[in-house]
Structure formats: C-alpha cells, structure tokens
Amino acid sequence: MILWVALLMSLCCLGLLNGAAAGSTGLGRIEQCDTRCSQGLQCKTKPDYLFPPPCQNPAEGLSTSSVFQNVNLSTVMRCEGRQKCSLHLRIKAKLHLNESIHGVSICTVTTGMMSTCRILSFTRASRQRMSGLQVEVENDCTVVSPSQQVKVTVKTVPSYCGITWTGTYEAPKCISGDLQRHVPECITGRLSYDINPQRKELSVSVADMLEDHNYHLRLCHKDFICIGTGANTVIKKEELVKSTTLQYSRPLPCLCIEGWSAVTDAPRVQVCPFKDRLEELWFGITFDPLEGTLSWEPACRVTAAVVLCQEGEDGVCVDLPHASQNVSREKITFTKVDPHPQLCMKFTAGAQSWTRCPFAETRFQAWEVVVTRGQGHQDVKMLSQITATFSVGLCEKSKGSAVCQTTETHTIHVEKNKAVGLNMAGKLCDSCLQVKRLDVEFAATVVHCLQQCNQSSQLRPVISSQSSWSLTWVVVPAGVCLSGIIIVTVVLHVLLTVHQRRKQKRNGGCAFEKQTDPAFDCVVPVLQTKPVLHGGVLVPDSLQYVNAERANLISD
Structure with missing residues (x-):
C-alpha cells in the first residue's frame, strides 16, 4: 500500500513538473500596460521633456553602480482575442534611492524610429520616507515587434552627468509556438501533406491559419529564398475544408510547399516533402563531343x-x-x-x-580496337571516329590479381576513319591489351585479354561490341555492285528478246514472196545445238529451232 501511494505521488509530481515546464515556454500575460513602484513608494508617469535640460553634476558618492543596482528587460504579451496579441517590453529597474533623486527617465529607441521617453516621478513624501533604501520601478507600456532590437536608456531625474544605464534587448522571434498561435505577425498556419507518387501530386491541408484572411499556397525551390515553380493557389477564408492539390514534376530535395496569409509582409511557412531524396540531384549530366x-x-x-x-x-x-x-x-x-x-x-x-555513367547507354564511342585472327597469329588494328593518339601496351595478369603488368608499350596516332595496324603479329597470344587515349586530360585505361591462339575466331572487337560499322564499307559497296549487275543483265535480256522477235518477223515475210532460189534469199540455219552469244549475253536456242522449222515448211 505504501508503495502504491509513493508511486502515485511521484506521478503527480512528475505531471506538475511537466506542466510547469510547458507553461514556462510561453510568455507572461498582462491585462493592460502600467507603471508600478515598490510598496511605500508613490510614483506616476508623465512624458519626458521635449527639450531636456542639461545634466547636473552629481552629489558626492553618486555613480551609476551606486544608484542602479540592477535593470532587467523582458517581454510580456497583451491579448484582445485568440489571434490578437501584442508584445510589450517590460523594464524593471532596482535602484538605491537618494533624496536628490526625484525619479527615473526611461527611453527606448528602435531601428528607423525616433526615441520614446517617459518619466517615472516619485512624490516628495514617499521619496523622503524611502530614502536610503532599495526600491523597484517597473514599466511595460513599450510595444515591440517580434525579433525587434530595442536600445534602452535609464537615467535619474534630474539628470546627473555620468549616471546612466544603457542596454540592448531583442524581442523573441516567431519560432516560439506561443507567438505562432497568438501574434498576427507570426501566424503562418500549419501545413500537412500526403504524397501520390504515381500521379505526382501533393494533397496539402492548412490548419491554424489567420482568421478572416485568405491563404496562399505554392510549390517553390528553396535556396536563399524560395523561388516559385508556378502560380499560387488561394484557399478562401469561407471554405470549410482548407485543402488543395499541387502538381510537381520531380521530387527534388529543395522542392517545398510554401504558405502565407493574404496580408502585407505576412510571414511564410515552408515544408519540404522530399528533403532526403538526394539521389534526385545526380541527373542532368551533359557532354559536348566537339569540345570534349x-x-x-x-x-x-x-x-x-x-x-x-x-x-x-x-x-x-x-x-x-x-x-x-x-x-x-x-x-x-x-x-x-x-x-x-x-x-x-x-x-x-x-x-x-x-x-x-553517362556513356554507358549511348551509342557514341570515339574509338575501338579490332583483332583479326589468322593462322597461329592475331592482327590488331585501331579504328577511331576522330583523330587521336593512344598508348597501347602488352600486359600480363597474374593469377588471382586484377593488376595487369605492362611489358611493352607503343604510342599510336590514328587518323579519323583510317585503320592503323599495331604490328604486333605473333605477340598477342594469351596476352592482354592495355589501351588509353593520350590527347585528353581524363580517359579510362581499358584492359582486355585476347583469346588463345588455338581458338578459331572471326573479326571481333576487343574494346566494345560496336565494331559492325567497320564492315559496312565492305558489305554496302558489294551489295550495290551486285544489284547493278543484276539490273544490267535483266535490261540486256529484254532488249535481246525484242531484237530476236523482230528478226523472226522479217524472216517469215520472206517465205511468202516468189522465190527463184530460196537457198540464197532466205537462208536459215537448221542444225544449231548451241546457244548464240550476243554481246556477252547467252540467248536460248529454242527460238532458232522454231525459225528453222518454219523455213523447212516453206521450202517443201
């Protein structure tokens, strides 16, 4: 039972501590601004002099340290509604009161603004009663903006030369949750989102937006500033559902959703859904083949x-x-x-x-090595689409090692589209080639091991599989020539056929005329077993037999 009571008490204490910690993160509240003095000291506030009188020499023993014991600056919040709160600078000064001190003057000045001063004067009776004691004065009627820097000066009244306290204070920034919920200058709204990667859409919802104002949303690329990628989307203040859908093209880590209220100089909030997607940055590699x-x-x-x-x-x-x-x-x-x-x-x-690897999937390759296998030897040639210089070496690999030890190196200059033999016949069996381009600053060193000499192989590439273009200069011209021969042969055959038919017609006409000696006027060879060659083209002998039979019939 005692253990249960102790446990409950510890939980209650822990809850109270957490509540106190949560409350400490917020700012103090005031109903209205005011000036307060220590008990027994009567004071009132009045404006400072428009033209303050010159300072007086202080009495003996008076100095800044002896008069001002401590000056503390802080911020409090004054609210007229849930989202209508303002920040006030609270100035609390502790001083050692002397009969010669009739009050204090507090001045504040911000960047670009004129100085604002007020006097806290003490009544004669109260200062005589409290003389020689430490008193405290407090004022919280100076309105400040978030992140604003304020210079504060506290002097005695009357002003004694050299007795002045000066300090600088910076108001809280809008990063405080208390300010983001209640101060209009800090209210940005809270953004939440869902990602649809298939449709490349972002569903965005807004909460705690500034009341009675529309709200803007957009996608932007975050750098020093967030640069928009398209038009803004407006969420109307009358809409019950504060949400919209935004389209994106690439999930870049700097692609953010930005939101702000439709007021002048409104603060903006940004959330970046893809901030961890660094792999999306490593694209867009370009290569200029002319400049390399x-x-x-x-x-x-x-x-x-x-x-x-x-x-x-x-x-x-x-x-x-x-x-x-x-x-x-x-x-x-x-x-x-x-x-x-x-x-x-x-x-x-x-x-x-x-x-x-930008060149892995492209068809452009500047050069290659082609090996032709003969009887017991291999011939190596360099082919290049550009004029370049190469280092070509013979090397040997040890078993279990990826390092190739070079034994012989040659420097080869290759003209554009002109094959160059390496003159290494008989040395390439069971060896490897190490090739590197020399006329550039950055090049890969390519090692390829050749086949053994007892293996038969046709023309094959060593460095890449794209050697078919070197055979094009042989296959294409041969195909063109063969096609030309076939076309010429067909044309000549047609012409010869037409010629034979015309000749047959002329011979047939001769048989119907009156002949005195047919053997001389219309002579046609009857026995002809071989075809006749006309202009290098063979003509079938069947046409000749037909003409001979016609001639025999006419003679009979």
Missing part, C-alpha cells in the same frame, strides 16, 4: 564532392587522379574528356555516394 566537355549543374544547393572514376567489372569505380571538384550550387565542368562507357561520375554527400 563533361558538365553537371545541381538542381538544388547541395554540399557534395564530384569525381571522375573508372568502373571495373566488379562494379567498383576507381577515382581518376586530379579529377575531383567540390560543389554547392555552381556548375562544374571537366574539359578534355574521352567518352568511354567505363568513364563515370561519382557524387559524394556526407557518408553516401552515388555513381552515374
């Missing part, structure tokens, strides 16, 4: 490192030397780059890395 320039520009401000690397068969991308750049917002560029499928960009932000 590889570029990338981030769509959002990001702190990252970008390096060129070469991707191996194991998927690991090894950094190229002197190929790293740091980026935040500016465009980065790598010049004199060889566009090879194994050349990639690696992006590192924090502890994460992403690799993008």
Whole structure:
C-alpha cells in the first residue's frame, strides 16, 4: 500500500513538473500596460521633456553602480482575442534611492524610429520616507515587434552627468509556438501533406491559419529564398475544408510547399516533402563531343564532392587522379574528356555516394580496337571516329590479381576513319591489351585479354561490341555492285528478246514472196545445238529451232 501511494505521488509530481515546464515556454500575460513602484513608494508617469535640460553634476558618492543596482528587460504579451496579441517590453529597474533623486527617465529607441521617453516621478513624501533604501520601478507600456532590437536608456531625474544605464534587448522571434498561435505577425498556419507518387501530386491541408484572411499556397525551390515553380493557389477564408492539390514534376530535395496569409509582409511557412531524396540531384549530366566537355549543374544547393572514376567489372569505380571538384550550387565542368562507357561520375554527400555513367547507354564511342585472327597469329588494328593518339601496351595478369603488368608499350596516332595496324603479329597470344587515349586530360585505361591462339575466331572487337560499322564499307559497296549487275543483265535480256522477235518477223515475210532460189534469199540455219552469244549475253536456242522449222515448211 505504501508503495502504491509513493508511486502515485511521484506521478503527480512528475505531471506538475511537466506542466510547469510547458507553461514556462510561453510568455507572461498582462491585462493592460502600467507603471508600478515598490510598496511605500508613490510614483506616476508623465512624458519626458521635449527639450531636456542639461545634466547636473552629481552629489558626492553618486555613480551609476551606486544608484542602479540592477535593470532587467523582458517581454510580456497583451491579448484582445485568440489571434490578437501584442508584445510589450517590460523594464524593471532596482535602484538605491537618494533624496536628490526625484525619479527615473526611461527611453527606448528602435531601428528607423525616433526615441520614446517617459518619466517615472516619485512624490516628495514617499521619496523622503524611502530614502536610503532599495526600491523597484517597473514599466511595460513599450510595444515591440517580434525579433525587434530595442536600445534602452535609464537615467535619474534630474539628470546627473555620468549616471546612466544603457542596454540592448531583442524581442523573441516567431519560432516560439506561443507567438505562432497568438501574434498576427507570426501566424503562418500549419501545413500537412500526403504524397501520390504515381500521379505526382501533393494533397496539402492548412490548419491554424489567420482568421478572416485568405491563404496562399505554392510549390517553390528553396535556396536563399524560395523561388516559385508556378502560380499560387488561394484557399478562401469561407471554405470549410482548407485543402488543395499541387502538381510537381520531380521530387527534388529543395522542392517545398510554401504558405502565407493574404496580408502585407505576412510571414511564410515552408515544408519540404522530399528533403532526403538526394539521389534526385545526380541527373542532368551533359557532354559536348566537339569540345570534349563533361558538365553537371545541381538542381538544388547541395554540399557534395564530384569525381571522375573508372568502373571495373566488379562494379567498383576507381577515382581518376586530379579529377575531383567540390560543389554547392555552381556548375562544374571537366574539359578534355574521352567518352568511354567505363568513364563515370561519382557524387559524394556526407557518408553516401552515388555513381552515374553517362556513356554507358549511348551509342557514341570515339574509338575501338579490332583483332583479326589468322593462322597461329592475331592482327590488331585501331579504328577511331576522330583523330587521336593512344598508348597501347602488352600486359600480363597474374593469377588471382586484377593488376595487369605492362611489358611493352607503343604510342599510336590514328587518323579519323583510317585503320592503323599495331604490328604486333605473333605477340598477342594469351596476352592482354592495355589501351588509353593520350590527347585528353581524363580517359579510362581499358584492359582486355585476347583469346588463345588455338581458338578459331572471326573479326571481333576487343574494346566494345560496336565494331559492325567497320564492315559496312565492305558489305554496302558489294551489295550495290551486285544489284547493278543484276539490273544490267535483266535490261540486256529484254532488249535481246525484242531484237530476236523482230528478226523472226522479217524472216517469215520472206517465205511468202516468189522465190527463184530460196537457198540464197532466205537462208536459215537448221542444225544449231548451241546457244548464240550476243554481246556477252547467252540467248536460248529454242527460238532458232522454231525459225528453222518454219523455213523447212516453206521450202517443201
């Protein structure tokens, strides 16, 4: 029983402590601004002099430290409704009262505003009664704005030269939940959202928006400021359901929903649904083949490192030397780059890395190596779509090692679309080739091991599978020539057929005329077993037999 009572008491105490902590986060409330003095000290407020008199020399023993014991500045809130609260600066000063001090003057000044002063004067009877004692005066009638800086000056009345307290105070910012709920200058509304990735939509709802005012919503890209991506959407104050739908194109980490009340200089609130989607930034890599320039520009401000690397068969991308750049917002560029499928960009932000290979899926490749296998040897040729210089070396791999030790290196200059033999016949069996372009600043070093000499192989590419374009110069002309020969043959055959028919008609007409010696006037060969060759084209002999039979019938 005692244990249960102790447990309940501890829970109650914990609840009271939490409630006190929650209440401490809010500002103190006042019903109205006022001036207050210590008990027994009667004071009243009046405006300061328009032209204050010059300061007087203080009596012996008076100084700032001896008069002003402590001056404390704080903020309180005065409300006329749930969302109609204002901030007031509370000035509380403790001083050692002397008969020569008739009151205090409090002045406040803010940036761009004139100084505002007021005098707290003590009655003669009360100051004589409280002389020599520590008294306290307090005033909270100075209205301030959130985040506003105020300079406060406290002097004695009359003003004694050198006896002045000066301090600076900054009002609370709108980040306080108490201000965001009750002070109009800080009310931004609370945004909540749901994401529909299939339709690329954001369903946005607004709560605690400023009463009696419309509300604006939009999508924007957050940088130093939030730059809008389209038109604003307005939620009417009369609408019961404070929600709308916004369309987006890419889920970028800097894409945010921004909302604000439809009042002048209204504070704005932003929520960014995709702030953790850094992988969306590593797109938009461009390459200029004429300049050999590889570029990338981030769509959002990001702190990252970008390096060129070469991707191996194991998927690991090894950094190229002197190929790293740091980026935040500016465009980065790598010049004199060889566009090879194994050349990639690696992006590192924090502890994460992403690799993008811009040439892996493209058909453009500047060069390739073609190997022709003969009887016991292999011939290697370099083919390039641009004029370039290469380092081609023979190397050998040790068992279990990915490193290729170079044994012989050649520098090859290749003209555009002109194959160059490497003159390595008889040396390539069971070896590997290591090729790198030399006339650029950033290039991949490609290693490819050749087939053994006892294996038969046709013409094949070593570096890439795109060698079919080198056979085009042989296949296409041969096809064109063959098509031309067929067309010429058909045309000549048709012409010869027409000629034979006309000749037969002429021979047939001769038989119906009156003949004195048919053997001389119409002579037709009867026995002809071979076809006749006319102009290099063979003509069938069936037509000749038909003409001979007609001639025999006429002779009989």
